[in-house]
């Protein structure tokens with residue numbers, strides 16, 4: 001097992017992990033490798049990134065919590081759109097992902 005790969009390769013219930021096509025995503029200006037079929041959160045965690053946002057009132061760090069799209073702790077700015085739940089959003093090549101500060105901001109030109 002590769003120490004730098006944090007992806008589960010053999011899951012007792014889901015079986016063998018089959019990597020999808022390699023894609024590149026940008027997190028806070030840094031290009032990282034991800035694989036088609038995995039979520040943004042998976043790619044970030046596998047790259048050692050654990051803080052996805054900071055809360056609006058107390059500026060506290062948040063990251064992956066429920067991992068099923070229910071708690072919103074994992075929301076980030078994705079392609080200029082805030083509040084995207086990264087635990088249920090699949091990666092796409094050339095995605096721009098930024099840590100969300102507070103409620104986040106819409107970037108001009110995002111849809």
Ligand code: FES
Nearest residue numbers: 067071072074087
């Ligand atoms: S971690 Fe709970 S919604 Fe994503």
